[in-house]
Amino acid sequence: MVEKLPNDSDDGVLSLDRIRELPGYPGKERFAKGPVVVIECDEDIPCNPCEDICPCGAITVGEPITNLPKIDPDICDGCIVCISICPGLCMFVVHRDYNETESLIYIPFEMYPLPEKGSVVDGCNRKGEPVCKARVEKVIKSKKLHKTSVIAVAVPKEFFEDVRSIRM
Amino acid sequence: MNNELVIIGAGPGGLCAAIESAKYGVKVLLIDENDRPGGQLFLQTHKFFGSRHHLAGVRGFQIGKDLLDEAEKHGIELLLNAVAWGVFPDNRVAITISDDKQDSISAENILIATGAIEKGIFFKGWTKPGVMGAGAAQKLMHIHRVLPGKRVLVVGSGNVGLIVAYQLSQAGVEVAGVIEALPQISGYQVHAGKIRRIGIPILTSHTIVEACGESDVESAIVAKLDSAGRVVDGSRMDVSCDVVLLAVGLRPFDELIRSTGIEMTYAPGLGGFVPLHNSVLETSRKNIYVAGDITGIEEANTAMDEGRLVGVVVAEKLGRLSSQEAKRLKTEIQLRLANLRIGRYGEERAKEKKKIVESGIVKERT
Numbered sequence: 001m002v003e004k005l006p007n008d009s010d011d012g013v014l015s016l017d018r019i020r021e022l023p024g025y026p027g028k029e030r031f032a033k034g035p036v037v038v039i040e041c042d043e044d045i046p047c048n049p050c051e052d053i054c055p056c057g058a059i060t061v062g063e064p065i066t067n068l069p070k071i072d073p074d075i076c077d078g079c080i081v082c083i084s085i086c087p088g089l090c091m092f093v094v095h096r097d098y099n100e101t102e103s104l105i106y107i108p109f110e111m112y113p114l115p116e117k118g119s120v121v122d123g124c125n126r127k128g129e130p131v132c133k134a135r136v137e138k139v140i141k142s143k144k145l146h147k148t149s150v151i152a153v154a155v156p157k158e159f160f161e162d163v164r165s166i167r168m
Numbered sequence: 169m170n171n172e173l174v175i176i177g178a179g180p181g182g183l184c185a186a187i188e189s190a191k192y193g194v195k196v197l198l199i200d201e202n203d204r205p206g207g208q209l210f211l212q213t214h215k216f217f218g219s220r221h222h223l224a225g226v227r228g229f230q231i232g233k234d235l236l237d238e239a240e241k242h243g244i245e246l247l248l249n250a251v252a253w254g255v256f257p258d259n260r261v262a263i264t265i266s267d268d269k270q271d272s273i274s275a276e277n278i279l280i281a282t283g284a285i286e287k288g289i290f291f292k293g294w295t296k297p298g299v300m301g302a303g304a305a306q307k308l309m310h311i312h313r314v315l316p317g318k319r320v321l322v323v324g325s326g327n328v329g330l331i332v333a334y335q336l337s338q339a340g341v342e343v344a345g346v347i348e349a350l351p352q353i354s355g356y357q358v359h360a361g362k363i364r365r366i367g368i369p370i371l372t373s374h375t376i377v378e379a380c381g382e383s384d385v386e387s388a389i390v391a392k393l394d395s396a397g398r399v400v401d402g403s404r405m406d407v408s409c410d411v412v413l414l415a416v417g418l419r420p421f422d423e424l425i426r427s428t429g430i431e432m433t434y435a436p437g438l439g440g441f442v443p444l445h446n447s448v449l450e451t452s453r454k455n456i457y458v459a460g461d462i463t464g465i466e467e468a469n470t471a472m473d474e475g476r477l478v479g480v481v482v483a484e485k486l487g488r489l490s491s492q493e494a495k496r497l498k499t500e501i502q503l504r505l506a507n508l509r510i511g512r513y514g515e516e517r518a519k520e521k522k523k524i525v526e527s528g529i530v531k532e533r534t
Contacts, residue, residue: 001387001406001407001408002344002405002406002407002408003319003342003344003407003408004342004344004345004369005344005345005347005369005371005390005405005407006369006371007367007369009369009370009371009372011348011352011353011360011364011370011371011372012325012353012357012360012361012363012364012370013360013361013364014357014361040361041358042357043356043357043358043511043512044510044511044512045217045356045358045511045513046217046218046219046507046508046510046511046514047217047218047219047224048219048220048224049218049219049220049224049225052219052220052224053225064507064510064511065219065507065510066510066511066514085215085224085225086215086225087214087215087216087217087224087225087358088217088356088358088359088361088362089358089361089362090358090361090362110338111337111338111366112338112340124365124366124367126361126364126365127364127365127367128364128365128366128367128368129367146215146225146226146227147227148215164365165365165366167366167367
């Protein structure tokens with residue numbers, strides 16, 4: 001008798017190779033210049049609130065509305081506003097060079113309770129598997145965020161493209 | 169006074185039709201068999217997809233609250249606990265109120281917006297307490313604030329299954345996993361990605377063989393399917409769970425409409441038998457309209473716009489809107505609807521809808 005089905009399949013998980021090909025990927029070089037959004041959206045769903053809400057005009061969906069969101073890495077300043085509006089919860093802001101050894105990842109979070117600032121949690125990959133420890137740096141919760149909080153966690157730099165979820 | 173528009177079903181489609189027509193002074197009566205209006209909107213805690221016009225990024229229950237406020241503002245008459253069970257030839261709607269009182273309501277125009285009903289699948293033990301539909305689990309959690317169980321196996325990876333798996337986790341219920349008989353996930357990748365990230369497994373090409381337990385569900389047997397859909401020998405797994413949740417699709421809730429003699433057609437891409445209608449959603453029976461999932465399984469945002477379209481058409485017919493203004497509004501709504509029916513999930517629906525209108529079986533009357 002098992003309590004959980006095996007978690008080894010890749011169904012529903014975007015590969016990093018695929019993410020790097022998406023128009024929502026800011027490009028490897030961009031990470032050296034400060035926080036930037038990574039849009040892990042790979043489906044032609046008619047949806048464009050990210051384009052609407054971006055205060056900088058850095059995200060383009062255009063016509064038809066099924067286009068994948070395209071990020072302009074020179075305009076995006078990693079302000080995190082788009083993270084909470086996305087119905088797919090597939091936008092993450094990544095600050096690779098947060099400090100010498102760590103990256104800061106901003107993650108949409110809709111579970112209770114919220115983690116405490118300063119606590120150490122598991123940093124999990126796109127399959128929910130813990131890959132490293134993550135220190136909670138910010139817990140951002142506001143009415144404006146449509147009930148989707150944003151959690152910023154510091155993780156060892158090598159995991160900046162892997163950690164997309166946390167577990168307490 | 170006669171009801172100028174009687175709407176059967178106070179979900180997103182019915183509510184929007186009521187608001188849109190009442191805006192122009194149409195006298196509306198909104199009927200629902202439930203004890204509260206809003207339909208499935210109050211089970212939808214996720215944010216909607218779409219554009220700003222479709223309130224993308226706003227959660228379903230919030231949209232429901234806003235619509236109810238608006239309906240109240242327009243003084244729309246609401247009759248709850250009322251089951252509409254027939255439409256007589258003179259367009260009187262037969263209803264049963266609170267299970268015992270019979271009545272009939274005369275209506276100049278009728279909108280049938282009865283929505284959808286869940287499909288089921290059958291397996292050994294499927295009648296055991298603990299086997300339930302996704303809608304039941306959502307209702308327990310979001311309306312009655314009761315957890316459906318401790319550990320749940322979700323059957324079906326359409327958007328409903330994926331969303332419910334996520335909602336169960338939010339409510340603190342363990343999800344043993346999601347299984348899908350097809351070789352690929354049926355719902356949006358982003359919904360699937362969301363639950364994978366929180367550690368919920370999804371197994372494609374897998375089915376439920378049996379729900380086991382002495383009286384209630386205590387476990388479930390899950391097995392792999394080969395390419396011909398047969399259970400693979402030796403692939404059976406016993407999964408500990410007290411709920412088997414079925415999320416295996418929806419079909420138009422057609423009991424009432426079938427009794428009306430309205431012409432129907434079978435449209436697999438729309439989820440089953442659907443009424444034929446013209447470009448403004450009028451059926452083969454004059455002055456009877458349809459909107460929402462009864463016309464084919466889609467999202468709440470399409471139901472809302474179909475409802476608005478009927479609202480405008482009825483207001484125009486009653487002379488409350490100039491034909492010029494009505495034309496502008498209709499074009500606007502139809503464009504929004506077309507925009508919701510593109511992409512890999514929308515194309516087939518768009519094709520089937522077009523076929524229904526272009527069949528010309530229901531004539532354009534305006």
